[in-house]
Amino acid sequence: MRDATPGQDQSVHLKDYAPVPVTVTHVDLHFRLDPLATRVQARLTCERRGPGAMVLNGEDLETVSLAIDGTPLGADAYTLDGDTLTLHETPDAFLLETEVTIAPETNKALSGLYMSNGMYCTQCEAEGFRRITWMLDRPDVMATYDVEIDADLPVLLSNGDEVGQGRWHDPWPKPTYLFALVAGNLVATSDSFTTMEGREVALNIWVRPGDEGRTAYAMDSLKRSMAWDERVYGRAYDLSVFNIVAVDDFNMGAMENKGLNIFNSRYVLASPETATDADYANIERIVAHEYFHNWTGNRITCRDWFQLCLKEGLTVFRDQQFSQDERGAAVQRIGDVMALRARQFREDAGPLAHPVRPESFVEINNFYTSTIYEKGAEVIGMLRTFVGAEGYDAGVALYFQRHDGDAATIEDWLRCFEEATGRDLSQFKLWYSQAGTPRVKVEEHWDGSTYRIELAQHVPDTPGQTDRAPMVIPLAFGLLDASGAEIRATEVHALTKVTDSLSFDLPARPVLSILRGFSAPVILGFEQSDADRLTLLAHDTDPFARWEAGRALAKDRLMRALTQDAPFDDAWLDAVATLATDDTAAPAFRALALALPSEEDLAGSLHVAGVVPDPDRIYAMRRSAQLAIAERLSPAMSDLRAACTTPGPYDPCAEDAGKRALSGRLLGLRTLIDGGEAARAAYAAADNMTDRMAAFACLLEANDDEIAAAFEADWKHDRLVMDKWFTAQVIHAAPRDAVAVAERLVRHPDFDASNPNRFRAVVGALAAGNPAGFHNPSGAGYAFLARHLLALDPVNPQTAARLSQAFDTWRRYDADRQALIETELKRMAGTEGLSRDLDEMVGRMLP
Numbered sequence: 001m002r003d004a005t006p007g008q009d010q011s012v013h014l015k016d017y018a019p020v021p022v023t024v025t026h027v028d029l030h031f032r033l034d035p036l037a038t039r040v041q042a043r044l045t046c047e048r049r050g051p052g053a054m055v056l057n058g059e060d061l062e063t064v065s066l067a068i069d070g071t072p073l074g075a076d077a078y079t080l081d082g083d084t085l086t087l088h089e090t091p092d093a094f095l096l097e098t099e100v101t102i103a104p105e106t107n108k109a110l111s112g113l114y115m116s117n118g119m120y121c122t123q124c125e126a127e128g129f130r131r132i133t134w135m136l137d138r139p140d141v142m143a144t145y146d147v148e149i150d151a152d153l154p155v156l157l158s159n160g161d162e163v164g165q166g167r168w169h170d171p172w173p174k175p176t177y178l179f180a181l182v183a184g185n186l187v188a189t190s191d192s193f194t195t196m197e198g199r200e201v202a203l204n205i206w207v208r209p210g211d212e213g214r215t216a217y218a219m220d221s222l223k224r225s226m227a228w229d230e231r232v233y234g235r236a237y238d239l240s241v242f243n244i245v246a247v248d249d250f251n252m253g254a255m256e257n258k259g260l261n262i263f264n265s266r267y268v269l270a271s272p273e274t275a276t277d278a279d280y281a282n283i284e285r286i287v288a289h290e291y292f293h294n295w296t297g298n299r300i301t302c303r304d305w306f307q308l309c310l311k312e313g314l315t316v317f318r319d320q321q322f323s324q325d326e327r328g329a330a331v332q333r334i335g336d337v338m339a340l341r342a343r344q345f346r347e348d349a350g351p352l353a354h355p356v357r358p359e360s361f362v363e364i365n366n367f368y369t370s371t372i373y374e375k376g377a378e379v380i381g382m383l384r385t386f387v388g389a390e391g392y393d394a395g396v397a398l399y400f401q402r403h404d405g406d407a408a409t410i411e412d413w414l415r416c417f418e419e420a421t422g423r424d425l426s427q428f429k430l431w432y433s434q435a436g437t438p439r440v441k442v443e444e445h446w447d448g449s450t451y452r453i454e455l456a457q458h459v460p461d462t463p464g465q466t467d468r469a470p471m472v473i474p475l476a477f478g479l480l481d482a483s484g485a486e487i488r489a490t491e492v493h494a495l496t497k498v499t500d501s502l503s504f505d506l507p508a509r510p511v512l513s514i515l516r517g518f519s520a521p522v523i524l525g526f527e528q529s530d531a532d533r534l535t536l537l538a539h540d541t542d543p544f545a546r547w548e549a550g551r552a553l554a555k556d557r558l559m560r561a562l563t564q565d566a567p568f569d570d571a572w573l574d575a576v577a578t579l580a581t582d583d584t585a586a587p588a589f590r591a592l593a594l595a596l597p598s599e600e601d602l603a604g605s606l607h608v609a610g611v612v613p614d615p616d617r618i619y620a621m622r623r624s625a626q627l628a629i630a631e632r633l634s635p636a637m638s639d640l641r642a643a644c645t646t647p648g649p650y651d652p653c654a655e656d657a658g659k660r661a662l663s664g665r666l667l668g669l670r671t672l673i674d675g676g677e678a679a680r681a682a683y684a685a686a687d688n689m690t691d692r693m694a695a696f697a698c699l700l701e702a703n704d705d706e707i708a709a710a711f712e713a714d715w716k717h718d719r720l721v722m723d724k725w726f727t728a729q730v731i732h733a734a735p736r737d738a739v740a741v742a743e744r745l746v747r748h749p750d751f752d753a754s755n756p757n758r759f760r761a762v763v764g765a766l767a768a769g770n771p772a773g774f775h776n777p778s779g780a781g782y783a784f785l786a787r788h789l790l791a792l793d794p795v796n797p798q799t800a801a802r803l804s805q806a807f808d809t810w811r812r813y814d815a816d817r818q819a820l821i822e823t824e825l826k827r828m829a830g831t832e833g834l835s836r837d838l839d840e841m842v843g844r845m846l847p
């Protein structure tokens with residue numbers, strides 16, 4: 001239980017937003033760095049904007065002095081109360097000078113100024129700046145900054161342009177959350193970029209000495225991102241330097257601090273020997289995402305944290321567009337939809353469901369969710385579909401022009417589209433306030449000459465929300481004839497009412513291809529015939545719909561196997577084999593088509609169908625389906641695998657990565673038949689980490705007793721590779737062994753709970769990567785997770801709270817499992833001194 005005044009509501013509400021009475025327009029900071037006693041002197045240029053006292057935020061600060069316009073503050077001029085400093089009476093314009101000391105070395109929460117491997121670094125979003133000095137720590141207070149860093153270290157970085165050794169000036173007004181400082185013994189890979197405005201920008205990627213050979217791909221991604229944002233959105237970079245720093249201890253992926261992005265080292269460092277194709281793709285995507293924030297987030301920021309999707313949803317949408325352009329639209333879109341369904345649909349279906357723009361929170365760090373990010377991106381995509389590509393471009397252009405330099409709201413954003421296109425977006429706006437994944441029911445009717453589609457929408461109840469209004473649901477669809485030829489190209493029907501229908505006069509009953517490109521984040525209730533799905537799988541011109549048809553067939557088989565013990569039929573296995581061997585289809589697409597719905601997906605679908613999921617049975621049934629596919633493909637296997645070889649040295653390009661993805665998938669199937677023989681050969685022959693990891697995973701699945709030790713001996717020295725080693729052993733353990741494997745790994749000398757990557761590599765892997773292992777009927781998986789979350793919480797509450805989300809599906813399971821999970825949730829809730837972060841998460845998950 002958190003120490004809080006009993007009965008006091010700790011929530012912050014959107015409806016309570018009020019601007020500050022006194023603002024800060026310029027911040028002048030002087031740092032004298034020291035691990036245990038860093039001195040921070042701040043000079044804040046303050047201006048009155050309305051009536052009321054100035055209330056500054058501060059956390060874990062040792063206050064040394066306070067003065068206004070050079071005069072020290074008398075004891076009655078201010079109140080220091082916990083985490084706030086209230087100045088009772090202030091002039092209309094004044095200079096507030098403060099001096100505090102902080103201890104970066106002991107800051108293991110990794111928020112504010114902290115140390116990682118001897119390097120000083122910062123993380124201020126969302127509310128970390130208050131752990132550095134007294135300030136109005138909220139996004140609608142935007143100031144210019146001058147920073148001076150005093151330390152005996154070779155590299156001293158902050159935001160903006162360098163104006164002297166360790167001295168930085170940031171001319172662009174920014175909120176506190178974009179502040180950054182880095183100091184340490186670092187080396188840079190440098191390059192440059194000339195903007196479309198002719199500005200020469202120095203680009204540096206700073207890493208620890210020894211890592212400089214692994215920065216090339218991040219640099220290449222950065223330059224392509226800069227060119228793309230100019231070409232597609234007309235946005236150019238606006239400072240003389242852009243710095244990226246790689247840090248080993250980091251709570252999330254990366255951070256878009258103005259001119260000084262700080263990255264988790266796993267999303268910067270890559271070499272063919274140490275990084276997989278997925279790592280390369282993530283580096284490209286995250287470098288782009290943080291760079292794109294320079295306009296969508298930094299130049300135009302959020303008025304308050306309730307508007308978080310304004311920058312995150314839009315920036316995810318932009319990075320998805322970029323990845324589609326760089327890597328191929330079809331495969332990228334399918335991957336993005338798979339991730340949305342796995343994380344966001346799950347979130348929307350459980351106790352943590354919340355709208356894209358939440359109305360209240362206790363700890364904002366708990367709201368950096370898949371709903372804000374990925375559903376937020378889908379909402380932008382729907383907006384673009386709804387107003388058309390030209391309307392979207394016009395709305396975005398107006399947004400940049402009108403709001404540059406502002407802390408904006410969703411209302412500001414939507415108004416730009418209404419004005420630019422003349423469309424009324426009031427119903428569309430419900431996507432920001434109504435939580436839950438809408439269901440769209442589709443029924444077809446054919447009377448011999450008219451084909452009619454009946455549509456009905458419904459938004460299920462979510463915590464605190466019932467009886468929702470109908471939403472605007474853009475449904476992209478096309479029609480095929482029975483031979484698979486397209487008879488109507490894609491058009492978009494906006495479903496705006498609860499029910500609606502569409503009719504077409506046609507000579508024969510068509511095949512409907514609906515929700516093309518996944519045009520809306522909804523769950524379709526459409527009992528389409530096998531014959532129609534097979535036609536779509538073979539012929540649909542929309543690659544997403546084609547993949548989806550295969551997915552629906554596979555899911556249907558697995559669901560029937562799980563609920564009725566139905567065998568896997570030849571028609572389905574033949575269709576899978578036909579697609580797998582279709583060399584006119586891209587290997588990456590075929591790899592995706594061979595992937596069965598995940599255990600988690602099946603558990604969620606069973607729950608929706610009113611069946612209690614049994615994780616062990618799901619695991620076993622998926623394995624039998626894989627075995628059936630493996631047997632069906634067996635005669636073609638050697639030829640198929642041979643066709644996946646990539647010529648020449650490793651190249652992370654999408655085309656080669658697609659071949660490796662298919663090759664890895666085939667090796668997994670092969671291993672089910674040969675017990676690991678092919679995988680052993682593949683492991684020995686691998687000359688890159690993608691192939692090596694694929695073979696390693698197969699060998700773990702095949703219970704090879706020696707492979708983990710062999711891998712460790714080769715890679716012990718490499719932290720990022722060892723993270724993979726930890727994770728793979730947990731997720732590829734047999735369900736009954738998974739907890740024991742995780743228990744063994746947390747006792748490994750290289751396990752370090754205070755490093756978030758390593759903590760996630762073991763504890764997160766069990767909670768999210770081995771469902772049947774986590775849901776072990778003994779409850780050992782639940783106890784393991786709760787124990788580690790409770791141990792981490794006092795040290796790093798953000799990461800502990802984030803991983804607690806693994807419990808959010810607990811209501812799906814049988815009474816015994818529910819009781820076991822409830823015990824753990826209650827144990828956590830009842831723990832003295834629980835962080836605000838974990839307390840809020842556990843409280844939302846308990847009834």
Ligand code: B3K
Nearest residue numbers: 125126254255256365368
């Ligand atoms: N804006 C950061 C996320 C900050 C998370 C704070 N708990 C990274 C990003 O979305 O680009």
Ligand code: ZN
Nearest residue numbers: 289293312315
């Ligand atoms: Zn972001």
